[in-house]
Each structure stands twice: as C-alpha cells, then as structure tokens.
Amino acid sequence: MNRFAITNVAIFTVNPDDRVIANGTVIVEEGRIAAVGHRSELELPADLPRVDCNGRRALLPGLVDSHSHSSLMRGVSENMQLMEWLPYYQREFRAMTPDDAYHAARLSYLEALKNGTTCVMDMYRFMDRCAEAGREIGLRVNLAPYVADMPGLDFFATLEENRRLIDSHHGANSGRIQVWMGLEHLFYCSPDAYAHALGCAREFGLKIHTHACEQKEEEAAVTRHFGKRSIAMLDQYGVLGENTLLAHCVWLNDDEIKLLADRGTRVAHCPVSNAKLASGVARVPEMLEAGIRVGLGTDGNVCNNSLDLFEEMKFASLIQKATRLDPVAMPAAQMLRMATLGSAEVLGLDDQIGSIEVGKRADMILLDIGQPNLTPYCLDEQGGNLLWNLVFSARGSNVTDVWVDGECLISEGEPTRVSQSLIVSQAQIIAHSLIARCDALPTQPSVIN
Ligand SMILES: [Zn+2]
Numbered sequence: 013m014n015r016f017a018i019t020n021v022a023i024f025t026v027n028p029d030d031r032v033i034a035n036g037t038v039i040v041e042e043g044r045i046a047a048v049g050h051r052s053e054l055e056l057p058a059d060l061p062r063v064d065c066n067g068r069r070a071l072l073p074g075l076v077d078s079h080s081h082s083s084l085m086r087g088v089s090e091n092m093q094l095m096e097w098l099p100y101y102q103r104e105f106r107a108m109t110p111d112d113a114y115h116a117a118r119l120s121y122l123e124a125l126k127n128g129t130t131c132v133m134d135m136y137r138f139m140d141r142c143a144e145a146g147r148e149i150g151l152r153v154n155l156a157p158y159v160a161d162m163p164g165l166d167f168f169a170t171l172e173e174n175r176r177l178i179d180s181h182h183g184a185n186s187g188r189i190q191v192w193m194g195l196e197h198l199f200y201c202s203p204d205a206y207a208h209a210l211g212c213a214r215e216f217g218l219k220i221h222t223h224a225c226e227q228k229e230e231e232a233a234v235t236r237h238f239g240k241r242s243i244a245m246l247d248q249y250g251v252l253g254e255n256t257l258l259a260h261c262v263w264l265n266d267d268e269i270k271l272l273a274d275r276g277t278r279v280a281h282c283p284v285s286n287a288k289l290a291s292g293v294a295r296v297p298e299m300l301e302a303g304i305r306v307g308l309g310t311d312g313n314v315c316n317n318s319l320d321l322f323e324e325m326k327f328a329s330l331i332q333k334a335t336r337l338d339p340v341a342m343p344a345a346q347m348l349r350m351a352t353l354g355s356a357e358v359l360g361l362d363d364q365i366g367s368i369e370v371g372k373r374a375d376m377i378l379l380d381i382g383q384p385n386l387t388p389y390c391l392d393e394q395g396g397n398l399l400w401n402l403v404f405s406a407r408g409s410n411v412t413d414v415w416v417d418g419e420c421l422i423s424e425g426e427p428t429r430v431s432q433s434l435i436v437s438q439a440q441i442i443a444h445s446l447i448a449r450c451d452a453l454p455t456q457p458s459v460i461n
C-alpha cells in the first residue's frame with residue numbers, strides 16, 4: 013500500500029485550532045495521515061517517496077460538496093425561478109436512461125475532483141450506475157436516490173430502488189461509496205415514504221437526505237396544502253434529527269432555526285443555486301449561532317452552473333456581507349471550515365475526513381500558489397493573506413493534485429485513472445441525445461402549486 017510524504021508545503025490543517033504550518037510535512041501511510049507537522053518536527057526516512065512542493069504549493073483537506081445532483085443539463089434551463097424551473101428540470105428525469113445517469117455522474121464527478129472536491133453528496137436517479145462512475149473516477153460519493161412515490165412521479169427513483177442500492181452498494185469501493193435514504197420533497201413523497209426511510213435508516217444505520225424551505229412560494233404552497241410549514245411537517249414525520257441532512261433551508265424563521273438546532277438536524281447550504289433560482293439568501297450566521305451544523309453544497313451543474321467549491325466559498329461569504337451590510341460576516345477561516353470539516357460533519361464523515369490530522373483518511377488537495385491570481389502571498393501561523401487568497405482569489409483550476417485515501421487521482425491537473433477527453437467527448441454526445449429527448453417532451457407542471 014502507499015506510503016509517501018508531501019514536503020515543503022503550506023498546510024491548512026482545519027484542525028480544532030485552525031493550525032497553519034508555513035513549511036510543513038505530511039506523511040501518508042496506508043491511505044491515512046500518519047504524521048503532520050513543521051519540517052523541523054518530522055524526520056523522514058531516506059527511502060520514503062516524497063512530493064517536494066518547493067514552497068510553491070498549499071495543502072488543504074479535500075473539499076466536500078454536501079449537496080449536488082449529477083446532470084447533463086448544464087446551461088439548458090436558464091432565467092427561471094425555482095417554481096418555473098422545476099418542470100423543465102424534471103424533463104431530465106422523465107427522459108433519462110441508466111446510461112445517461114452513468115455519463116452524467118462520470119462528468120460531474122470528474123469536474124468536482126479536478127476542482128479539488130474529494131467527496132460529494134449526489135441525489136440522482138439510477139444510482140447503481142452513479143456508483144459505477146464513482147468507482148471509475150475514485151472520489152468519495154454519498155448516494156441519495158431521488159425517491160418520490162406520489163402519483164405521476166414514476167420518473168423519479170422508487171423506495172425499492174433505494175432499498176436495493178443499500179444491499180448492493182453501501183460501503184462499496186473500500187468504503188468510499190455510502191448509501192443514504194433520499195426523499196425528494198414533501199410534495200413528492202407520501203407519509204409512507206418518510207416512514208420507510210426512517211425504518212431503513214434505523215435498520216441499516218443510514219442517514220436521510222431531502223430538500224426543504226428552498227423558496228418563499230414553495231413554503232407558502234406547503235403551508236396551504238398541509239396546513240403547516242415544511243419544518244413542522246418534517247418534524248411530524250419524525251425525520252428531524254442528527255441523521256437528517258436538509259438541503260437549502262433558505263426560508264427558516266427563528267423558531268424553526270431553534271427547532272433544527274434542538275433536533276441536531278444538519279443543513280446543506282447552496283448559496284449560488286439559491287441566488288441563481290432567485291430563491292433568496294439563507295440565514296446561515298443565525299443557523300451557526302444557534303449551533304446548527306451547516307455544510308456547503310453546489311446543488312449540481314444544472315442550477316449552479318459549476319462544481320467549484322472555491323467559487324461557492326467566496327459567494328457564500330460575499331452574499332452575507334452584501335445583504336447584511338456587514339464586512340465581517342462569514343470570514344475566510346469560517347468558509348474554509350464550512351467547505352471541508354463542516355460539510356464532512358453534515359455527512360457524518362468528520363471522524364474520517366475534512367481536516368489534515370493524524371489518523372484521518374488522506375483526502376487532500378494541492379494548489380499552485382505561484383499563479384498570478386494567488387500572488388502576492390505571505391504566511392504566518394494564522395495563514396497570513398494566503399488564507400484570504402485561498403477563499404477569495406483561488407479557483408478550482410489552481411488545484412494541481414488530489415488524493416483520496418492517499419491515492420493520487422489528479423496529478424498536475426490530469427486525472428490518473430480515467431481519460432478526460434473520453435469522458436468529455438462521450439458526455440457531449442450523450443447530452444445532446446438526452447436534451448433532444450427532453451425537448452420532445454411536453455412540459456408538465458411541477459406538483460408544487
Ligand atoms: Zn437539490
């Protein structure tokens with residue numbers, strides 16, 4: 013198994029003290045971090061293979077995307093707010109085949125990995141094929157099938173599919189693949205679906221992922237239909253708890269923030285998608301203040317339209333500063349933590365990944381800090397201006413190397429396991445076919461009304 017060191021590198025550990033090591037060394041053994049420290053603290057055996065960064069690289073924990081959807085529909089349904097957009101989005105699910113899902117997942121996972129994301133939460137359809145894509149690309153994937161069981165929604169995943177996926181893929185690929193109970197939305201899932209998800213989650217020790225409170229009109233429609241707001245309905249179904257991750261939560265009131273904090277419910281914050289679909293700005297500072305665990309998510313290429321968590325970190329901070337007229341809202345260290353350990357926490361993986369600490373899995377990324385967009389930099393034990401540059405100036409394209417479980421999956425910007433040109437050219441062909449099939453479908457109204 014692999015054993016190597018990364019040397020002469022600026023390490024942003026995201027440990028409990030946010031330790032930054034200006035000239036650091038990390039030793040990886042058997043896929044885990046065996047040692048981390050200043051170069052003077054660690055003695056390296058002469059025969060240990062090493063990646064010498066010559067002081068021109070920064071080493072970060074791999075970024076974690078806590079809410080995404082694989083897709084081949086980037087840039088296809090634009091200029092629409094959520095309620096108007098949903099029927100267009102749903103055409104993808106009505107037209108797609110298992111093969112489409114495979115190509116969508118391969119493209120999405122490769123884009124994520126190249127941008128420094130080592131772990132994703134993916135909610136999609138035909139997820140056994142997504143698992144196949146994950147196995148090929150190598151990144152860590154959480155699979156939450158897009159389950160819906162209300163009439164007329166048979167184009168989504170079924171409860172049985174979700175159940176089968178647990179048997180076939182939970183813990184697959186040396187633990188890199190995890191299966192979740194996925195539930196689309198209150199309007200799409202019956203009370204039985206929530207009961208089934210809860211039962212399976214308890215029986216197999218799984219977690220539950222669903223969408224909630226994304227848009228003002230959606231929240232009003234939920235209240236009209238159920239006589240209660242979304243969070244109250246989810247509480248009635250018994251799914252609010254430490255094992256549940258809610259995507260979005262843009263329209264929470266004070267009582268709902270308190271309830272989620274009391275229940276230990278986790279939130280995946282997707283600021284770019286929320287802005288693009290004109291959904292609003294989530295009250296993240298209030299959620300964090302209340303003690304809610306919040307991770308960062310892209311929501312997928314279909315509504316983002318990129319899978320670059322560097323962009324997401326910057327935007328998440330700026331949208332709070334801009335709307336609160338508060339320049340200190342959500343500073344760089346907080347954003348880096350949210351995109352790494354924070355997202356790992358909401359996925360229940362923080363004991364394994366999310367920081368560069370001894371014993372954790374070696375999911376790490378290197379950035380070339382000698383690039384013009386990251387110059388000048390100065391470093392101290394708090395990170396210096398490099399911390400700010402990494403959050404407000406860096407892009408996914410600055411990532412040079414990516415490891416998952418100590419396995420190098422991206423080397424000098426190129427994937428090591430797969431052919432990028434093959435994945436991109438096949439995705440291009442398959443996407444054109446899928447988009448043509450979507451365009452041939454009548455646009456049916458979303459069940460939200
Ligand atoms: Zn979503």
